[in-house]
Every structure is written in C-alpha cells, then in structure tokens.
Amino acid sequence: MSLGSFISSSRKIMRGDAGVDGDAQRIAQLVWLLFLKVYDAKEAEWEFHDEHFRSIIPERLRWRNWAVDHRDGEASTGDELLTFVNEDLFPTLQNLPIDSTTPLSKSVVKSVFEDSNQYMKDGILLRQLINLINEIDFDDFSDRHAFGEIYETLLKQLQSAGSSGEFYTPRAVTDFMIERLNPRLGEQVADFAAGTGGFLTSTLKHLDSQVENIADREAYRQSVFGIEKKPMPYLLGVTNLLLHDVEEPRFFHGNSLDRNVRDYREDEKFQVIAMNPPYGGTEQDSVKANFPASFRSSETADLFVALILYRLRKNGRAGIVLPDGFLFGDENAKTNLKQRLMEDLNLHTIIRLPGSVFAPYTSITTNLLFFENSGASKGVWFYRVDLPEGYKAFSKTKPMLSEHFDDCREWWDNRREIIDGDGNPKAKFFSAAEIAEGNYDLDLCGYPQEVHEVLSPEETIAEYKAKRAELDAKIDEQIARIEALLAVKS
Numbered sequence: 001m002s003l004g005s006f007i008s009s010s011r012k013i014m015r016g017d018a019g020v021d022g023d024a025q026r027i028a029q030l031v032w033l034l035f036l037k038v039y040d041a042k043e044a045e046w047e048f049h050d051e052h053f054r055s056i057i058p059e060r061l062r063w064r065n066w067a068v069d070h071r072d073g074e075a076s077t078g079d080e081l082l083t084f085v086n087e088d089l090f091p092t093l094q095n096l097p098i099d100s101t102t103p104l105s106k107s108v109v110k111s112v113f114e115d116s117n118q119y120m121k122d123g124i125l126l127r128q129l130i131n132l133i134n135e136i137d138f139d140d141f142s143d144r145h146a147f148g149e150i151y152e153t154l155l156k157q158l159q160s161a162g163s164s165g166e167f168y169t170p171r172a173v174t175d176f177m178i179e180r181l182n183p184r185l186g187e188q189v190a191d192f193a194a195g196t197g198g199f200l201t202s203t204l205k206h207l208d209s210q211v212e213n214i215a216d217r218e219a220y221r222q223s224v225f226g227i228e229k230k231p232m233p234y235l236l237g238v239t240n241l242l243l244h245d246v247e248e249p250r251f252f253h254g255n256s257l258d259r260n261v262r263d264y265r266e267d268e269k270f271q272v273i274a275m276n277p278p279y280g281g282t283e284q285d286s287v288k289a290n291f292p293a294s295f296r297s298s299e300t301a302d303l304f305v306a307l308i309l310y311r312l313r314k315n316g317r318a319g320i321v322l323p324d325g326f327l328f329g330d331e332n333a334k335t336n337l338k339q340r341l342m343e344d345l346n347l348h349t350i351i352r353l354p355g356s357v358f359a360p361y362t363s364i365t366t367n368l369l370f371f372e373n374s375g376a377s378k379g380v381w382f383y384r385v386d387l388p389e390g391y392k393a394f395s396k397t398k399p400m401l402s403e404h405f406d407d408c409r410e411w412w413d414n415r416r417e418i419i420d421g422d423g424n425p426k427a428k429f430f431s432a433a434e435i436a437e438g439n440y441d442l443d444l445c446g447y448p449q450e451v452h453e454v455l456s457p458e459e460t461i462a463e464y465k466a467k468r469a470e471l472d473a474k475i476d477e478q479i480a481r482i483e484a485l486l487a488v489k490s
Helices: 003-015 022-049 078-094 104-114 123-134 141-161 171-181 198-208 214-221 231-243 300-311 324-328 332-343 402-412 432-437 457-489
Strands: 189-191 224-228 251-253 270-275 312-323 346-352 366-372 379-384 425-431
Touching: 003 022, 003 123, 022 104, 022 123, 022 231, 078 104, 078 123, 104 231, 104 251, 171 198, 171 270, 171 312, 171 366, 171 402, 189 198, 198 214, 198 224, 198 231, 198 270, 224 231, 231 251, 270 300, 300 312, 300 324, 300 332, 312 324, 324 332, 324 366, 332 346, 332 432, 379 402, 379 432, 425 432
Parallel strands: 189 224, 189 270, 224 251, 270 312, 346 379
Antiparallel strands: 312 366, 346 366, 379 425
C-alpha cells in the first residue's frame, strides 16, 4: 500500500462521517487506532520472547480480537461496532487498573486513552477505516518502512492543527541539533515539551549506530525522557517511541512547568536537553510561582529556559529553539535569563534560521541556542543560515532539508568570522564583555533588511509615468516589428 493511497483513502473515509470535523479531529481519530495497531504488534513481539507475558488489555479488547476482518462476515460493523467502541473499548481502556508497580509498557495504554476521543458516528465508515489500517502488515519489512513514512507525514500534518507555537519541528532541525549535542549511549536526553517526540526519535537514530550488544540495546531504550502537555501530540509521541523499539517509553502526559524548580533533585537532572518549547502562550500565576521572581514571565518559552537551568546536570549540554523575541527582548525575565546563560552557564553558539523554516504554518523567525553547564561563557559565536541558492523561502513543498545545514556544519568544526558581500557579518564572535555592555541583546548576525526608499506623491507619480512610457515604447517597438514582418509576407 502506497503512502499516498493510505493518506488519501483515510481522509476520504473520515470526510464522509458527520462526527469528524476538520483535520485536527481526523488526525486524532486516526492516531488512536494506529496506536492500538502498533501496540498489538509490539505485544506480539513481547509474547514471542516471554511465554509468561500477559496483556494489560482485556482479551476481547485487543486489536487482533475485534479489529481484524477475516472476510467471513463475522467482523463487527455499523451500530454494533460503534456501541462496542463507545461503551466498552474506550471506558475500559480509560479506567485500566494501574499502580506504582505497573510497567510503563502497560500503563501507557491508560495514559493514551485518558484524553483520546472517538469522533466517528458512522459504524460502517469506522469499519472501513479500521480495515484500511489493517492493510499495513507489520510482519512485512517494506510495509514497516512505508508505515514510518506514513507516520512522519501525519506528524507534519499536525502542524496545521497547532496554535500558539505548537507545531512539528522539521526533522532537519531536530537531527542537526542532536548531531551537534552528540549524545552517547548511557546519557539521558530530555525534552520537557516533547510534542510528537521529534528530538527523542532523532536521538534514537543518532544512538543506533553505537549499539553493539544486548547491554547497549537496553541503554538505547533508556536514553530518552519526554513530557508533553497536549493529549494529541502525546499520543503521537508515545506511538513514535514504540515504533522505535522503546518498549517502556519514559514519555509522560503532563505540564513540565507545574513543579517548583527549586525542588528538583540531582537524580532528576539530565546530561542532555534538547527542545523546541511552545512560544506565544501564557501560563497561570500559580505556574509562574514555581520560578524565582526574576525569571517569572508571561511568555511560556522563557519559563522553559528557566526550567532547563534547574534540570541540566553539571557539565551537561543543551540545545533549544527560541524565537527572535528572546534574543532582543529587554523585559526583566528575558534579560535575567540571558545574563544567567552568560554568567553561570556557557552559552557558546547561536544559529540564526531563516523566517520560513516553519512555513507555511508560522512566520516566526527562530534561532538555535547551544549552551553547557560548565561555567561562565567567554563569548558567543553567531552563525546565520541563509536560504539555499534559488530559494526565495522554504515552504510546504520545499521544506528545509538536512543538506541545508552543510555549510553550518563545516563552519561549526572550523569557526571563523565570515562577512558577506554587502558587509554584514554572517558569522562572528562576540565576547562576554561586549554582550554584557549591550545589555544582553543577542540579536546579532541577523538577516540584512531590504531598504525601500519612500518617495513623495509627486515623485511617485513621475516615476510611474516614466516607467509606463518606457513600457509603452517597448510595446510599440514590438508591434512595429510584427507589422513589418506582415508587410514582407504580403
């Protein structure tokens, strides 16, 4: 089954259902079904390796026992299927008995369904959708690969359903940041606003080549930690980790900002933190109270920067995506955070990104900040990633790709100042003293701004007339040539 046919067929089925309204609900409807399909495949693996394995899902509710249509006329459909899903499947999975001894591989089912919704009202269409999903054969390598592509496409579609800065981070960005942070097996990588798990799966991909034995594989599975506040990204993220063979995903549904930052113990800190926090949002005063007064901000992203300061281990490394507003903002919290990054941590590199990296879903211009908990910064290197030759902007059909970071990679390993053709610095080092003297304004090595001359009304009219006369002359010239050609032929 091709990627295109799966996506278009699932959309067509759900568009015919009166209960599903818009792309956000279509994605939410699809992903809980995909989760159960994926989970059932993982359980089959666990059963193969452990004859004593017992599912947390009651036998009648396991995907294999109700969702598979054997084409014998026995598969549930129509009102019978709707009643089963709405009155048995969902209530049971939302109330599964779990306690502190329940493995994460099992308790995750309840976590997923506590905030999932069943939107479809037509049981026949629901059966069609289930049958479509069942065409994905997890025992077939080619379909496994295809499902990975399908899932990646679904994650990208989540962008259009997001708001307040909540969107899928392009894979090129997550891969580049993890590559630069270079986590090693045995280190723990955390994302406190993990969304669909992009940074975590980029970490797993990075670590995969380091796995050489069974012990390494276990370290691989324990290497990522995530928290996500919103239910749909959380469901997508959990499924994403299961697909990457993380059998007990340490991926939790909750608000990372709900706890007082002063209460974190050393064993709750991480060697590596990578994240793209939501920005543009706000938190309640009760949440802001979890932070020192100097860091309290009305901007959610600022609070996540503060959180990292308290959860990054000594000599740990961090990379974070932040909007331009953080760089030039002079509000007390922003200035205090930037001062802390310079004086107590080692903010060493800021990569400026084109404004269209997240297009068309947001025009917010972003930056990648890299720092370490290794003492005061001596200064910050800035590097501006320019649009590739021939690009006016990145777009949905022409997204940012890994190779667009290649020049930055080369520069990273051989740092030097670069001045572009019109005299603007593309890469430059600014000392800690220079940044402090500028009151921690980090809006440096930015993109050249086009300057447009503003003409008076009289000058504008004169310029317009001149250009029109020039164009009329060119048109008259072409007409004269055509008439001359016609005269010759006649």
